[in-house]
Amino acid sequence: MELPFSESFKIKMVEPIRKSTREERETWIKAAKYNLFNLRSDQVFIDLLTDSGTGAMSDRQWAAMMLGDESYAGASSYYNLKNAIKNILGFEYFLPTHQGRAAENVLFSALVKEGDVVPGNSHFDTTKGHIEFRKATAIDCTIDEAFDTTIDHPFKGNLDLNKLEHVLQSHPKENIPMIIVTVTCNSSGGQPVSMQNMRDVYAMAKEYGIRVLFDSARFAENAYFIKLREEGYADKSIKEIVREMYTYADGMTMSSKKDAIVNMGGFIALREEELFKKASQFNIIYEGFVTYGGMSGRDMNALAQGLDEGTEFDYLETRIKQVAYLGNKLKEFGVPVQEPFGGHAIFVDAKRFLPHIPKEEYIAQTLAIELYKEAGIRGVEIGTLLADRDPGTRENRYPALELLRLAIPRRVYTNNHMDVIAVALKNVFERRNEIKRGYAILEEAPIMRHFTVELAPTVKETV
Numbered sequence: 001m002e003l004p005f006s007e008s009f010k011i012k013m014v015e016p017i018r019k020s021t022r023e024e025r026e027t028w029i030k031a032a033k034y035n036l037f038n039l040r041s042d043q044v045f046i047d048l049l050t051d052s053g054t055g056a057m058s059d060r061q062w063a064a065m066m067l068g069d070e071s072y073a074g075a076s077s078y079y080n081l082k083n084a085i086k087n088i089l090g091f092e093y094f095l096p097t098h099q100g101r102a103a104e105n106v107l108f109s110a111l112v113k114e115g116d117v118v119p120g121n122s123h124f125d126t127t128k129g130h131i132e133f134r135k136a137t138a139i140d141c142t143i144d145e146a147f148d149t150t151i152d153h154p155f156k157g158n159l160d161l162n163k164l165e166h167v168l169q170s171h172p173k174e175n176i177p178m179i180i181v182t183v184t185c186n187s188s189g190g191q192p193v194s195m196q197n198m199r200d201v202y203a204m205a206k207e208y209g210i211r212v213l214f215d216s217a218r219f220a221e222n223a224y225f226i227k228l229r230e231e232g233y234a235d236k237s238i239k240e241i242v243r244e245m246y247t248y249a250d251g252m253t254m255s256s257k258k259d260a261i262v263n264m265g266g267f268i269a270l271r272e273e274e275l276f277k278k279a280s281q282f283n284i285i286y287e288g289f290v291t292y293g294g295m296s297g298r299d300m301n302a303l304a305q306g307l308d309e310g311t312e313f314d315y316l317e318t319r320i321k322q323v324a325y326l327g328n329k330l331k332e333f334g335v336p337v338q339e340p341f342g343g344h345a346i347f348v349d350a351k352r353f354l355p356h357i358p359k360e361e362y363i364a365q366t367l368a369i370e371l372y373k374e375a376g377i378r379g380v381e382i383g384t385l386l387a388d389r390d391p392g393t394r395e396n397r398y399p400a401l402e403l404l405r406l407a408i409p410r411r412v413y414t415n416n417h418m419d420v421i422a423v424a425l426k427n428v429f430e431r432r433n434e435i436k437r438g439y440a441i442l443e444e445a446p447i448m449r450h451f452t453v454e455l456a457p458t459v460k461e462t463v
Helices: 022-031 059-066 076-089 100-111 125-133 161-170 195-208 219-229 238-248 273-286 297-310 313-332 363-375 415-430
Strands: 093-097 117-120 137-140 179-182 212-215 251-255 266-270 345-349 380-382 403-407 439-443 454-457
Touching: 022 363, 059 297, 076 093, 076 238, 076 266, 076 297, 093 100, 093 273, 100 125, 100 251, 100 266, 100 273, 117 161, 125 137, 161 195, 179 195, 195 212, 195 238, 212 238, 219 238, 219 313, 266 273, 297 313, 313 345, 313 415, 363 380, 363 403, 363 415, 363 439
Parallel strands: 117 137, 117 179, 179 212, 212 251
Antiparallel strands: 093 266, 251 266, 345 403, 380 403, 439 454
């Protein structure tokens, strides 16, 4: 008999979590103005708000932290990270930053100006925010299959080459500072980009003289899917696949809080020395000196170790199979989800789950609130709130997908927790017709509103 699949780690330390009552949760979410970001962590039983910075570091990462060099300039920890980036990703130049959005802020300050357009595959919230803050425009060139959660396409993160070429032909070269390829593509459901698509995008970009930048938060998970799904890569190691991926990029930003499994950290990696020098000026202004960039030496050491561990097959198989375990449980219960499953999260199709809720009442947010009330599980809306308003008209942008993202922290929860999540969503699904209305905005920020928005039910609650 074949042995069942098991985790590639054992547990050394545990952290207690508290179960609350439904009455407590209804009080807490009301006080939080129906924004799950406003909840205290001790008001949450299973926290799936994000997989960013919420993972459990390994014994080797903790050991590396003890060897951190906290010198202001030229620390050995900086050179450890520099060597890891060069060896694993192949980039000569890099700048440390305190997290991914900081990397975007620094690099986009050097590249993006008013009137520019930045094509890519479903830019995520901070990426689009940094572009639009500079009065430029993010243009989505994702393939159409990504927006139908019922289609089983192996690489729903791919860019549509016809859409991309239309953008490149329609705008002057000087107004296209880069093409952004997000690996994996978070906004479309944690979906991977194929190696062939990376190759084709890069070839087209070079034809037009445009840079290609990878948003690399979950690059290792993307490599795992290439190994499993793309012809010619089954016998290659994850590190071999990663090295080839980055031959089709001129630079990258990285939120290391995802696939490098650290609690804080990020970086920019580049091939162009001149762009590195230009970005370095902004790094010093916004982050810190170029050899620490907002990071402590111990965190750079942990990041360097995490890049190595995060690009090992056994770790990735454990991580991604747990995501699939939850996805399969939800499918068994009839809960509509984005298929095939992504690498870091399960994305519930809120439009199919709650088809009777008007789009103006924030369908995915309504579902997220119901799941929290049901079992103290905190997910996050990837829908109209996150899509924000059109900078010109100030009208809501209604995306093709309204998703509830259940982002699973790395090496944190067991499959028993996944069972609890699945049953909780099943319970909500079975009473979905009792959920009559959604929510209205009371107050919002002018950009990236979903983090701090305040909401109220559109009908008076009876509790």
